[in-house]
Amino acid sequence: MAEAKVLSGAGLRGQVAGQTALSTVGQSGAGLTYRGYDVRELAADAQFEEVAYLLLYGELPTKTQLAAYVSKLSKLRDLPQALKEVLERIPADAHPMDVMRTGCSFLGNIEPEKDFSEQHDVTDRLLAAFPAIMCYWYRFSHDGKRISCVSDEQTIGGHFLHLLHDKKPSELHVKVMNVSLILYAEHEFNASTFTARVCASTLSDMYSCVTAAIGSLRGPLHGGANEAAMEMIERFSSPEEAVKGTLGMLARKDKIMGFGHAIYKDNDPRNEVIKGWSKKLADEVGDTVLFPVSEAIDKTMWEQKKLFPNADFYHASTYHFMGIPTKLFTPIFVCSRLTGWAAHVFEQRANNRIIRPSAEYVGVEQRKFVPIEQR
Numbered sequence: 017m018a019e020a021k022v023l024s025g026a027g028l029r030g031q032v033a034g035q036t037a038l039s040t041v042g043q044s045g046a047g048l049t050y051r052g053y054d055v056r057e058l059a060a061d062a063q064f065e066e067v068a069y070l071l072l073y074g075e076l077p078t079k080t081q082l083a084a085y086v087s088k089l090s091k092l093r094d095l096p097q098a099l100k101e102v103l104e105r106i107p108a109d110a111h112p113m114d115v116m117r118t119g120c121s122f123l124g125n126i127e128p129e130k131d132f133s134e135q136h137d138v139t140d141r142l143l144a145a146f147p148a149i150m151c152y153w154y155r156f157s158h159d160g161k162r163i164s165c166v167s168d169e170q171t172i173g174g175h176f177l178h179l180l181h182d183k184k185p186s187e188l189h190v191k192v193m194n195v196s197l198i199l200y201a202e203h204e205f206n207a208s209t210f211t212a213r214v215c216a217s218t219l220s221d222m223y224s225c226v227t228a229a230i231g232s233l234r235g236p237l238h239g240g241a242n243e244a245a246m247e248m249i250e251r252f253s254s255p256e257e258a259v260k261g262t263l264g265m266l267a268r269k270d271k272i273m274g275f276g277h278a279i280y281k282d283n284d285p286r287n288e289v290i291k292g293w294s295k296k297l298a299d300e301v302g303d304t305v306l307f308p309v310s311e312a313i314d315k316t317m318w319e320q321k322k323l324f325p326n327a328d329f330y331h332a333s334t335y336h337f338m339g340i341p342t343k344l345f346t347p348i349f350v351c352s353r354l355t356g357w358a359a360h361v362f363e364q365r366a367n368n369r370i371i372r373p374s375a376e377y378v379g380v381e382q383r384k385f386v387p388i389e390q391r
């Protein structure tokens with residue numbers, strides 16, 4: 017059984033900042049659980065919408081409950097005209113995470129959460145609308161096309177691929193999207209979720225909590241690492257070049273994106289799952305470069321630094337093999353993690369005290385004010 021990582025130092029590492037019944041991360045014997053279920057079992061056998069229901073409504077749905085939930089979400093997919101107009105004004109070179117942040121925030125203006133009794137409906141609306149927010153902007157700004165925001169796809173992952181590529185996705189790609197969305201759904205007090213909880217603790221609205229969380233997820237030390245990993249992997253055209261390049265980056269003390277973790281010590285349980293699907297997709301597309309390059313970096317990082325790939329690293333090649341543009345990688349993470357964020361907001365609201373830690377003051381001693389004329 018893996019030993020737990022020793023957690024101490026800056027960044028609130030190792031400090032218990034609240035309670036949750038949603039997930040466990042890095043506890044011995046259970047790599048990652050959502051409401052008691054091992055994420056690997058969920059990724060193997062569940063549908064993302066089932067996992068969303070589990071996180072948001074407390075238990076796995078029955079068949080009837082799942083069918084009703086999927087049907088509810090399907091009806092909530094279309095975007096209001098005013099939001100489409102806002103998305104059309106965002107330039108093609110904007111970062112898609114900024115598009116998600118704006119899309120979420122703007123929807124909060126036209127469909128506000130009037131009181132907390134609406135929290136589940138607001139979350140379901142965001143869950144249904146996020147793929148269209150991303151794809152409507154992307155297709156308009158890049159292809160000059162005003163796409164339809166609805167599709168007859170049953171799943172959120174399939175719906176996203178359909179809007180992006182304008183055609184029915186393959187069963188394999190729908191399955192992989194499903195797995196990916198499950199793996200990214202929830203992760204205890206990570207930076208973006210903690211951001212959402214801090215915002216919720218002021219009794220703010222759901223859109224504000226989610227908008228704030230998107231801002232935190234955007235950074236390359238958190239969700240942005242899947243895009244940064246792709247940019248690095250693509251620089252190498254062979255495993256030999258990748259080994260040389262990785263050694264060079266380590267010698268320069270560069271951070272290698274997609275490796276290491278704040279809580280896990282020697283592996284991220286999501287990695288083996290997504291790596292397996294990346295390999296299947298590599299075989300499907302006949303890849304002979306990207307996957308071997310990824311494995312070469314992976315091996316070198318372990319040999320040199322005992323650093324392991326986190327959830328983000330093999331997500332890069334996985335998404336790439338499905339024809340997803342690199343800049344949309346982190347927004348897909350948003351479509352999934354929304355479920356974890358919202359469930360944490362519900363939890364915070366149900367037992368709230370404003371989150372307001374203290375700071376250790378390290379500035380100058382108290383001193384006398386000097387009027388501007390005498391300075």
Ligand SMILES: CC(=O)SCCNC(=O)CCNC(=O)[C@H](O)C(C)(C)COP(=O)(O)OP(=O)(O)OC[C@H]1O[C@@H](n2cnc3c(N)ncnc32)[C@H](O)[C@@H]1OP(=O)(O)O
Pocket residue numbers: 236237238239241270271272273274275276277278279323326327328
């Ligand atoms: C879904 C997710 O959000 S998963 C995380 C995605 N982020 C990334 O992949 C970015 C790259 N990784 C990192 O920057 C870090 O590993 C983090 C942010 C994930 C965790 O940071 P920390 O908790 O501070 O890492 P930790 O304490 O384990 O670091 C130990 C040492 O390994 C080094 N290290 C950790 N990760 C890396 C890395 N990816 N590349 C190079 N060195 C690293 C640290 O610099 C530190 O060295 P030091 O002691 O000389 O300063």
Ligand SMILES: O=C([O-])CC(=O)C(=O)O
Pocket residue numbers: 200202203205206207238278279326327
């Ligand atoms: O827990 C963390 O610090 C980051 C992470 O892996 C996640 O949010 O999925």
